[in-house]
Amino acid sequence: MKKIVIGILSFMFMLTGCQSQDKEAPVLTLTKSRVQIALNDTFDYSLYIEKASDLQDGDLMDQVSYSDIDTSTVGKKTVHYSVEDQAGNKAQKDLIVDVVEYVGDLINPITAQADIVENPDDVTVLVNKLHEIPEGWKPDDLEKVIDCSQKLRHEANQAYTQFYQAAKEKGIEIYTISGYREPETQQLYWDNSVKVFGQEHAIQYNAYPRRSEHELGLCVDISYTMDGDRLSEKVADSPLGKFIESDAYKYGFILRYPQDKVRITGYGYEPWHIRYVGVDLATQLHQENKTLEEYYEG
Template sequence: MKVTSISIKLMLVFLLLLSGCSTNKEHKKSQEQSPTKQKTFTLNSSRIQVNQYATINYLDYVSGNTDAIEYNTIDTSKLGTYEVTYSLEDTTTNSNQEAKTMIVDVVRTYENGIFNPTDLTPETITNPESITALVNKTHQIPSGWVPNDLVEVAGSSQQLRKEAAEAFEAFYQAAKNQGITCYIISGYRTNDAQALYWQRQVEIYGEEYASLYSAYPGRSEHQLGLAIDISNQLTGNRLTEQVANSDIGKFIVSDGYKYGFILRYPQDKINITNYGYEPWHMRYVGKETAEKIHQSTLTFEEYIEMNSVKKTV
């Protein structure tokens, strides 16, 4: 009996050792066979803006295994758009450098954090016809692109794309039913109209103010035919922050999403949108997206970024 028990115990220890050995071997083998699966580094931002003459702390934009990371530096004394490529040598094969590129815009940044859009080269979007197309200071509409389904918004000479116009008419009617007055100020704009608008803002108020409240031609949501500015007054100082305190300003925030609209440039998200607070500027994104954005309190930029990340996983 005693001998048998010892034999079993020994056998168990032997088996455990064997299985342990084989697991280690397997683990090592899988590491050797697929070196790309080893933990490397993550780029925290795909694009950043830095002020002219700023000192860039390059490692602040990567995380993970950054000990052996290499990167090129850029001259921030010159305005423009540059690339910083980070690379990491694969330690298991001493080759196959993994490289990731971050775009860096060297721009004139004002005290309020707003940067001048004329200094950088924007990315040209490939989906201008999509109701969720993202257009901002770093994303422009392809040159010459014009929506092909513009219609006049009922009771106005302003135009929007058909789907947005119908949604706005429902929004307008709902506001009216609650006794809320709403004046349509500006809908679709051509590139020429936007260029004139930008130029006039620069001439009258200067580039800092224009960068805060106006879009550079090619980078305005109004050119998509999906944005509309509305106010509580028809004449005078009609597009001011006072719109926020009016009935229609409140209605945009409380009910706009039900019709597919979002308040595109909220007061507390200036650091993300890089535009001043515009309680009058509504952007049509469709009911589903508008509801998600309304519930999450994300900006459109954050929502698009989150969804593009999801798609690539």
């Protein structure tokens, strides 16, 4: 009898002992690591909490606290989420929120605060209206593409040549329109567009200097024709457009600005613009139907 009592007592001690020694932090996960919100919009903090739970305390979704951000000014802000279990163990996660001005569905790059990318040489680098190429950076392995004097970086060009030849073998018309662009040229395009057509037009149709993938030497605009408006939505319905959709990833290219992802990429639909990211990443993005933004930022 005495043994049983001692047994029960020590078992109870073990239980309470375990509880008081809860050193395991809760799990806190967010659905995204970076999001964009329009200037003056109300930010829905709870929308991005995916999971908050603790081994001891169970579900903690209601206990998550977060810091406020001011959406009345544009810029890159950070929301700090945190949750604490009963034993005082804490978990924290940050969400970057770009408060941006929209022109229609597109981010206004003039007022947007962009990060300067640290890996412009990497073929998987993310460059967009919120990620900028460092000033003075230029690729050092450019070479001419197969059918004209436009240029691409060596690795991208090798892949493009294979893609081009595969299209030709299928009897598909393919013409290179635009590859690498010097930063100075991009600046000129932008300035001219603003001057001649106005800011709104430039935002719609031109990339902001140092935030264009064309300055990376990893993307190329292609068309099925050399006549008339070569880069139009007609490219999508052409045999070339369909070949891009079905086969570009096999060569390491992605359709960078899809029709249904305008809000995510910040760019209008461009069925002619393909970007080299390497076969592995291109295949993954193709299978998961993701843009580069979604790959990096959820």
